[in-house]
Amino acid sequence: MLNIPKYDWGNVESPWIGADLERWQVLLQGRAPVKYPAKSNVFWQDKDFSHIYIVARGRVCISIFHADGQQKQLFIACPGAMIGEIDCILSRPYATTATTITKSELYAIPSKEVQRLFHSEEKLADLMLQYEARKNRLLIAQAAMLSFDRAEQRIAKTLLYLCEAYGRPVQDGVCINVRFTCAELASIVNTSRVTVNNVMLELVRTGTLAKAEGYYVVRRPQTLQGIAVEPMEA
Numbered sequence: 398m399l400n401i402p403k404y405d406w407g408n409v410e411s412p413w414i415g416a417d418l419e420r421w422q423v424l425l426q427g428r429a430p431v432k433y434p435a436k437s438n439v440f441w442q443d444k445d446f447s448h449i450y451i452v453a454r455g456r457v458c459i460s461i462f463h464a465d466g467q468q469k470q471l472f473i474a475c476p477g478a479m480i481g482e483i484d485c486i487l488s489r490p491y492a493t494t495a496t497t498i499t500k501s502e503l504y505a506i507p508s509k510e511v512q513r514l515f516h517s518e519e520k521l522a523d524l525m526l527q528y529e530a531r532k533n534r535l536l537i538a539q540a541a542m543l544s545f546d547r548a549e550q551r552i553a554k555t556l557l558y559l560c561e562a563y564g565r566p567v568q569d570g571v572c573i574n575v576r577f578t579c580a581e582l583a584s585i586v587n588t589s590r591v592t593v594n595n596v597m598l599e600l601v602r603t604g605t606l607a608k609a610e611g612y613y614v615v616r617r618p619q620t621l622q623g624i625a626v627e628p629m630e631a
Contacts, residue, residue, distance in 0.1 A: 415475035418476065441494050452478045542586075
């Protein structure tokens with residue numbers, strides 16, 4: 398049986414961000430989460446901020462859009478993730494768009510209430526600053542990956558992150574216990590869906606990956622690790 402590294406607060410490179418909901422209790426007490434169908438917009442880039450959101454259930458894609466309509470996914474907000482808080486702190490329009498990937502439930506906290514508690518609750522302010530530092534390191538790691546890694550390396554690294562975040566041991570490897578499409582993966586690693594599809598097919602052909610009941614099984618994580626660190630050809 399394979400040993401899977403534990404996913405925790407310190408895994409700053411993973412584009413899947415979550416946290417313990419208990420961290421945000423001062424914001425959540427007395428509130429009920431709002432239900433969103435899959436593929437619903439929670440907030441829109443360049444629109445005036447009104448609330449911050451904390452994911453209770455499901456997954457939310459945080460993206461930026463270019464004027465020509467191109468989309469770049471920044472990260473996937475999982476349960477416990479806080480989104481829209483930077484815009485609240487800066488009192489600026491939303492810098493990103495948040496869209497649910499699956500049926501989701503989110504807590505919505507008015508921005509003015511967050512600002513008040515940020516200045517009056519020292520523990521909350523510290524947790525929010527830690528959270529912002531984590532996001533900042535994630536974005537730095539993404540910038541480095543997009544600047545220096547080939548598409549195959551970016552895909553391999555992302556699959557390893559998924560193993561760490563959602564992996565469960567199975568008889569022949571590690572099952573990534575969350576479904577995702579080649580298009581979703583392509584947006585995260587900033588390449589085409591065709592490229593992702595071709596790389597995934599090759600990984601299946603060589604036995605590094607397998608697919609069972611809609612889930613990917615990483616059978617040879619050491620092969621993905623080798624791809625991830627492979628130096629560029631001279």
